[in-house]
Amino acid sequence: QDGLKQCLAEFRQQLTWVERLDVTLGPVADPVSQNASTSDAVDPENDFQREMSFYRQAQAAVLEALPRLRKLQVPTRRPDDYFAEMAKSDQQMQKIRQKLKSKQEAMERSEKAKQLRAMRKYGKKVQVEILQRRQKEKKNMLNAVKKYQKGLSDKLDFLDEEQTSSQGNKKGNASQRTKKGPNAKRRYKNQKFGFGGKKKGSKWNTKESFNDVSSFQSKVAHNKGPGKGKGGKGGKKALNKRPGKRARQKMKNRAR
Amino acid sequence: GKWKNKERVLIFSSRGINFRTRHLMQDLRTLMPHSKADTKMDRKDQLFVINEVCEMKNCNKCIFFEAKKKQDLYMWLSNTPQGPSAKFLVQNIHTLAELKMTGNCLRGSRPLLSFDPIFDREPHYALLKELFIQIFSTPQYHPKSQPFVDHVFTFTITDERIWFRNYQIIEEDASLVEIGPRFVLNLIKIFQGSFGGPTLYENPHYRSPNMHRRLIKLSVAAKFREKQQVKEVQKIKKKGTKVLVEEDPTEVVFETPAEEKPVEIQLVKPESKPIVKDKKKLRKIQRKKQKKLFRTER
Numbered sequence: 001q002d003g004l005k006q007c008l009a010e011f012r013q014q015l016t017w018v019e020r021l022d023v024t025l026g027p028v029a030d031p032v033s034q035n036a037s038t039s040d041a042v043d044p045e046n047d048f049q050r051e052m053s054f055y056r057q058a059q060a061a062v063l064e065a066l067p068r069l070r071k072l073q074v075p076t077r078r079p080d081d082y083f084a085e086m087a088k089s090d091q092q093m094q095k096i097r098q099k100l101k102s103k104q105e106a107m108e109r110s111e112k113a114k115q116l117r118a119m120r121k122y123g124k125k126v127q128v129e130i131l132q133r134r135q136k137e138k139k140n141m142l143n144a145v146k147k148y149q150k151g152l153s154d155k156l157d158f159l160d161e162e163q164t165s166s167q168g169n170k171k172g173n174a175s176q177r178t179k180k181g182p183n184a185k186r187r188y189k190n191q192k193f194g195f196g197g198k199k200k201g202s203k204w205n206t207k208e209s210f211n212d213v214s215s216f217q218s219k220v221a222h223n224k225g226p227g228k229g230k231g232g233k234g235g236k237k238a239l240n241k242r243p244g245k246r247a248r249q250k251m252k253n254r255a256r
Numbered sequence: 257g258k259w260k261n262k263e264r265v266l267i268f269s270s271r272g273i274n275f276r277t278r279h280l281m282q283d284l285r286t287l288m289p290h291s292k293a294d295t296k297m298d299r300k301d302q303l304f305v306i307n308e309v310c311e312m313k314n315c316n317k318c319i320f321f322e323a324k325k326k327q328d329l330y331m332w333l334s335n336t337p338q339g340p341s342a343k344f345l346v347q348n349i350h351t352l353a354e355l356k357m358t359g360n361c362l363r364g365s366r367p368l369l370s371f372d373p374i375f376d377r378e379p380h381y382a383l384l385k386e387l388f389i390q391i392f393s394t395p396q397y398h399p400k401s402q403p404f405v406d407h408v409f410t411f412t413i414t415d416e417r418i419w420f421r422n423y424q425i426i427e428e429d430a431s432l433v434e435i436g437p438r439f440v441l442n443l444i445k446i447f448q449g450s451f452g453g454p455t456l457y458e459n460p461h462y463r464s465p466n467m468h469r470r471l472i473k474l475s476v477a478a479k480f481r482e483k484q485q486v487k488e489v490q491k492i493k494k495k496g497t498k499v500l501v502e503e504d505p506t507e508v509v510f511e512t513p514a515e516e517k518p519v520e521i522q523l524v525k526p527e528s529k530p531i532v533k534d535k536k537k538l539r540k541i542q543r544k545k546q547k548k549l550f551r552t553e554r
Contacts, residue, residue: 001379003456007340007448008383021405022369022389024376044415055432058410058423061370062430069405076405077428078362084402085363087286087435088352099355 027056261395268294269321279351289364289400303451310336344441359424359435368408
């Protein structure tokens with residue numbers, strides 16, 4: 001230890017501070033440091049903390065030294081028109097700038113992609129909503145029209161632009177139904193499934209249709225018509241011409 | 257002004273260095289305009305030959321890089337005629353050319369040196385500080401130097417090692433960007449003479465890289481050996497001699513033979529159990545029944 005001190009004493013040079021430009025200072029106080037207790041013991045394993053402590057130490061040194069230098073009239077700032085060789089060549093700096101730019105671009109691209117995806121999702125949602133709304137409107141409109149056709153309501157609120165008022169009036173005068181109208185259950189079902197659920201009902205066997213013999217043609221019924229329209233009635237005649245299964249089999253047996 | 261402080265530093269290396277060390281050397285040469293280069297030295301020569309080389313080149317300081325086993329790098333810092341010298345183990349080298357170091361500075365501009373306060377506390381650190389100052393500070397009015405001060409070297413002591421960083425000063429309010437090489441020095445010894453002489457200080461925390469690697473291998477081997485031992489012990493336990501228990505004559509006293517059952521012959525087929533396909537459903541039905549009962553009871 002004494003040897004060290006002696007050696008140091010011999011070795012030390014007497015130089016002005018300007019020559020040496022050394023500063024011994026601890027790091028600048030960190031405004032965002034969590035607790036003061038841990039600021040002393042910088043964990044060397046924690047890379048970020050370590051590098052930040054080095055950075056702050058350098059900052060402290062700079063903050064202390066620059067004013068001194070300025071007082072001693074040593075220039076510190078490089079004027080803008082002073083061009084000299086730099087430690088790293090321009091090519092190197094170009095490479096560095098390229099790398100930084102590419103990193104930034106990659107980040108931006110990923111951000112854009114994310115935004116696009118989010119927007120697409122939103123757009124899709126909006127589109128779906130619009131379609132659903134249109135369908136609902138259409139359904140309502142059709143229901144209202146059907147109501148007219150059945151003659152349940154005589155208001156024309158849904159027909160703002162259309163010109164079917166004449167038709168509506170006719171239907172309206174025809175019936176002045178009672179308030180109840182169809183059953184509650186019927187009404188509920190109508191509302192749920194719409195009026196279009198029941199078809200025309202034109203093929204029912206009602207009393208009227210049973211007693212209606214207007215579509216009877218005796219010639220067709222007795223199969224005595226001329227081949228008036230072979231296309232029209234040909235199918236039936238052809239069918240009648242063919243004997244039945246039993247008759248056919250008899251014929252076959254007889255033939256054998 | 258006139259250049260008075262005649263410091264010259266000789267930077268060179270031995271043979272067998274790898275690319276990283278070579279780049280580091282070149283970086284130091286560009287950063288320090290008061291440096292001189294020399295050819296590689298053969299390792300067969302003794303170290304005090306370096307003193308002669310320095311004298312020939314008219315240098316009074318020296319940075320010598322020595323690479324061993326193509327893995328470990330040692331750095332000697334010395335004041336050549338008679339002054340002290342120090343040997344370090346260098347780790348974690350990053351060179352100027354790395355793309356993450358975005359700063360730049362004038363070639364040959366004078367650096368600001370920043371030291372940790374710990375350097376003032378111990379005498380060996382104080383000596384090292386003096387050495388660093390003399391070696392790394394560019395003399396004022398050196399013909400190859402630029403007059404501006406635009407970068408700062410930091411020497412920090414953390415984890416018993418000296419960390420070196422180089423930052424570029426961008427603004428007067430001390431915003432910094434890292435430029436330059438970075439490395440970590442692990443002090444081994446300080447000698448009184450240049451590349452020789454009595455040892456002034458030996459770092460107790462230093463462990464040679466060989467020792468380090470050996471310890472790692474030993475620990476791995478020890479783990480393996482332990483596993484083997486445990487296995488052996490288990491084997492012995494399994495095979496081990498079993499204790500023979502003697503026959504106890506009084507045991508028989510409590511034995512009573514079971515009564516003989518009459519032999520039953522079944523003539524009618526027993527009722528088949530209902531096949532339950534779904535036990536859960538059965539259980540569910542049962543539960544519902546119980547609930548109903550419960551409710552009706554209330």
